[in-house]
Every structure is written in C-alpha cells, then in structure tokens.
Amino acid sequence: MATTDGRAPRRRVDARSSMERITAAGRKVLGRGEASLEQIAAEAGVGIATLYRHFPNREAIVRAVLEDILETDLLPLIERAADSPHTRQALQGIATHLLDLITEERGLVTFAGNFADVAVEVLQRFSASLHPLLVRAQHAGEIRADLTAEDIPHFLVMAVAGLALPGTTPSLRARFIALLFDSLNPADATPLPPLVTGEDDLRASVGNVART
Numbered sequence: 001m002a003t004t005d006g007r008a009p010r011r012r013v014d015a016r017s018s019m020e021r022i023t024a025a026g027r028k029v030l031g032r033g034e035a036s037l038e039q040i041a042a043e044a045g046v047g048i049a050t051l052y053r054h055f056p057n058r059e060a061i062v063r064a065v066l067e068d069i070l071e072t073d074l075l076p077l078i079e080r081a082a083d084s085p086h087t088r089q090a091l092q093g094i095a096t097h098l099l100d101l102i103t104e105e106r107g108l109v110t111f112a113g114n115f116a117d118v119a120v121e122v123l124q125r126f127s128a129s130l131h132p133l134l135v136r137a138q139h140a141g142e143i144r145a146d147l148t149a150e151d152i153p154h155f156l157v158m159a160v161a162g163l164a165l166p167g168t169t170p171s172l173r174a175r176f177i178a179l180l181f182d183s184l185n186p187a188d189a190t191p192l193p194p195l196v197t198g199e200d201d202l203r204a205s206v207g208n209v210a211r212t
Contacts, residue, residue: 146191
C-alpha cells in the first residue's frame with residue numbers, strides 16, 4: 001500500500017527509470033560487440049547490485065533489449081504495413097529490418113547461451129500483431145494457407161541463427177530473406193505436418209543451431 005508521502009509510487013518510478021536506463025545501456029553496449037554485465041551497469045550509471053535486482057541474468061537483459069527493439073523499431077513498421085497493398089512484400093521488409101536491427105546489436109546473439117529460446121518467446125508476444133498481415137497475404141495467394149502466425153517467430157529465429165551473424169552484409173541478408181519468403185509459397189508445396197501440443201523439438205533444434 002502506498003504511504004501518504006508517496007514513497008511507494010516514487011520507488012516504482014525509480015525502478016522503472018533504472019530498468020529503462022539498463023535496457024538502453026544494454027542496447028548500446030551490445031551494439032559494440034562482446035559485452036559484460038559490469039559494462040552494461042557502468043554504461044547505465046548503476047551499481048551491479050542494482051542491475052542484478054532488475055535483471056538477474058543475461059537472458060533477462062536479452063529479453064528486455066529484444067522487447068525494446070520490437071516495440072520501438074518494429075511495431076511502427078507493422079502498423080504502417082496494415083495499409084500496404086503488397087502484404088507479402090511488407091512482411092518480407094519487416095523480417096529484413098528485424099535482422100538488420102539484431103545484427104546492429106552485434107553482441108546480442110552471443111550474449112546469452114539460449115538466445116533462440118528467448119527470441120522465440122519475445123517474438124511470440126508480437127505474433128498477434130502480424131496475424132492480420134499474414135491473413136491478408138494468404139487471401140491474396142502470396143503465402144501458403146497452412147502457415148500460422150505462431151510459425152513466424154520460429155521462422156524468423158531460424159533466419160536470425162543463420163543471418164544475424166558477424167560478416168553478413170545487408171544485401172546478403174536481403175537476398176536470403178527473399179529466398180526464405182519464396183519458400184513460404186512454392187507452387188507445389190508439401191502440406192505442413194500438424195504441430196504436436198507440448199512438443200519442444202523445434203525450439204531445441206533452433207537453440208542448438210544458434211549455439212553452434
């Protein structure tokens with residue numbers, strides 16, 4: 001319960017401010033390449049104990065940075081794409097931009113050992129935003145009809161595992177994203193096998209690829 005002098009609300013504001021500073025510092029430090037929690041804390045202007053209080057491990061930092069990337073840089077693209085007459089092209093542009101953003105944070109993919117798991121988890125939260133675009137592309141015959149919005153995070157993370165790595169250029173990523181999207185609507189596609197509830201093989205295999 002809040003005290004009459006407002007100390008509890010002030011603590012919440014201070015905590016939010018610290019978390020925002022640490023997240024921004026995470027993006028900046030990871031953008032320089034290899035990073036440590038101590039470097040992120042120093043960049044944020046907080047002690048390591050404060051960092052650990054809000055972000056107990058590396059995965060928590062990666063989750064916060066990815067959420068910031070999606071909310072500040074990707075959601076506006078998704079919102080603008082709602083009126084695009086070329087839905088598949090818009091989806092492809094969103095995927096390419098996501099890879100570019102993650103690649104700019106050069107240390108992000110390697111900072112946490114289970115980056116793929118964290119990325120799928122974060123991207124799943126945004127699958128609802130992509131669902132209307134996917135349906136429009138399917139109605140236009142541009143994307144295979146049996147693809148679901150829940151498939152897209154796994155699809156994107158597999159692309160990240162192969163393309164958001166040091167040495168890949170924007171033009172190379174754009175070429176392979178185009179190839180990947182072509183695979184989503186082949187003329188004689190084999191129907192996708194049904195997903196099995198509770199099965200973790202896909203996430204495990206994606207995680208193994210990202211960690212190799």
